[in-house]
Amino acid sequence: AQKVTQAQTEISVVEKEDVTLDCVYETRDTTYYLFWYKQPPSGELVFLIRRNSFDEQNEISGRYSWNFQKSTSSFNFTITASQVVDSAVYFCALSEATGTASKLTFGTGTRLQVTL
Amino acid sequence: DAGITQSPRHKVTETGTPVTLRCHQTENHRYMYWYRQDPGHGLRLIHYSYGVKDTDKGEVSDGYSVSRSKTEDFLLTLESATSSQTSVYFCAISESGREDYEQYFGPGTRLTVT
Numbered sequence: 384a385q386k387v388t389q390a391q392t393e394i395s396v397v398e399k400e401d402v403t404l405d406c407v408y409e410t411r412d413t414t415y416y417l418f419w420y421k422q423p424p425s426g427e428l429v430f431l432i433r434r435n436s437f438d439e440q441n442e443i444s445g446r447y448s449w450n451f452q453k454s455t456s457s458f459n460f461t462i463t464a465s466q467v468v469d470s471a472v473y474f475c476a477l478s479e480a481t482g483t484a485s486k487l488t489f490g491t492g493t494r495l496q497v498t499l
Numbered sequence: 500d501a502g503i504t505q506s507p508r509h510k511v512t513e514t515g516t517p518v519t520l521r522c523h524q525t526e527n528h529r530y531m532y533w534y535r536q537d538p539g540h541g542l543r544l545i546h547y548s549y550g551v552k553d554t555d556k557g558e559v560s561d562g563y564s565v566s567r568s569k570t571e572d573f574l575l576t577l578e579s580a581t582s583s584q585t586s587v588y589f590c591a592i593s594e595s596g597r598e599d600y601e602q603y604f605g606p607g608t609r610l611t612v613t
Binding site for chain 1: 530540547585591607
């Protein structure tokens with residue numbers, strides 16, 4: 384069975400600090416896909432990024448960057464120069480084919496609190 | 500934003516009563532999912548649908564049933580609500596059943612069973 388571990392339950396930083404959210408996954412598949420979602424205080428889930436297992440290039444989008452390392456089964460998310468608006472719960476997820484569809488296995492989430 | 504609505508957004512019900520939650524989409528996507536979110540568990544898949552009248556179980560399906568009679572609507576029913584079903588329920592849609600397609604989530608329904 385697939386598993387996603389987000390060991391950091393809660394992180395608090397001061398605005399402008401850099402912060403890294405860890406994600407470690409387990410799967411027996413050779414091809415797989417990883418996702419990050421953001422859940423702001425308003426409650427909705429917002430898709431951030433998808434990464435496939437055969438592309439280990441780091442991805443950068445503005446202040447956000449993602450580091451995928453197959454050797455350590457990790458897909459970490461870094462926010463550079465954090466802002467109060469980054470305060471949210473962040474979920475890492477792993478996609479799995481079911482035969483009729485695909486399903487996401489989520490980690491337990493990391494709550495990020497950014498203060499002034 | 501994906502056109503997904505959930506109703507009701509909040510509901511309080513008593514143990515033993517039936518409850519139906521509705522997910523409505525305007526994207527004409529074939530795949531729809533129901534998840535529940537609980538502290539310490541993240542989101543867990545309850546049921547999903549891969550077409551009209553085509554549904555299957557997820558990892559926490561006990562006590563839940565679903566129906567999909569048309570593309571745009573996916574209903575989740577708690578036949579006899581229990582306190583352990585107090586949770587936030589999210590519907591999600593996807594254009595494809597392939598693993599590389601992201602799922603888009605609705606706003607959620609907060610259900611309290613007293």
